[in-house]
Amino acid sequence: MAADTPVDILQKVLENEILQSAKVVEEHLDAEIQKLDQMDEDELEHLKQRRLEALRKSQQQKQEWLSKGHGEYREIPSERDFFQEVKESKNVVCHFYRDTTFRCQIMDKHLTVLAKKHIETKFLKLNAEKSPFLCERLRIKVIPTLALIKDGKTQDYVVGFTDLGNTDDFTTETLEWRLGCADVINYSGNLMEPPFQSQKKYGTSFTKLDKKTIRGKIYDSDSDDD
Secondary structure: OOOOOHHHHHHHHHHHHHHHHHHHHHHHHHHHHHHHHHHOOHHHHHHHHHHHHHHHHHHHHHHHHOOOOOOOOOOOHHHHHHHHHHHHHOEEEEEEOOOOOOHHHHHHHHHHHHHHOOOOOOOEEEHHHHHHHHHHHOOEEEEEEEEEEEOOOOEEEEEOOHHOOOOOOOOOOHHHHHHOOOOOOOOOOOOOOOOOOOOHHOOOOOOOOOOOOOOOOOOOOOOOOO
């Protein structure tokens, strides 16, 4: 009888892992079914009411977010509006952009998608050239820059595309992962595995601004086309 080839061995290992995973899922389902079978009518009714209450609260929260401008990627006209918008929401992503910088348009495209997906976070954009006081206060120098804000305080920055694989072709999922690392969105993926095309090539280091460093008002562009 011929010995198993490496391919045969690999196939058997995979089959065994699949069977083990299926067994774990089956045991979990059996335990849940058994738990339900052991409940009386009062317990089942209580469980139903708890789930309905959780659903009701979730819908109320969603409506509150939408009433505050969540769910869409919006431009705010002035620095004064920025402070009011940030005050209203727990999580805010603000894109400081410039009309003549091509990479800002790339960022716009991804933020438009994420704003609809993550309504728990407010997504804004503000023209850096029209907000010199705010840019100086937040030390915004490179365009585009995302200010990531929690509870009214700027916690982190995405400066240019460095954290996004250093390429114009980064995916929306990559930006979503980066925002998840800053905890400004509810990220369901694995933060330990950035969705870069080549993790070894791009690395996983972040660009964080030193809040004590004084920066000027002249903005550098992260775009080669500018």
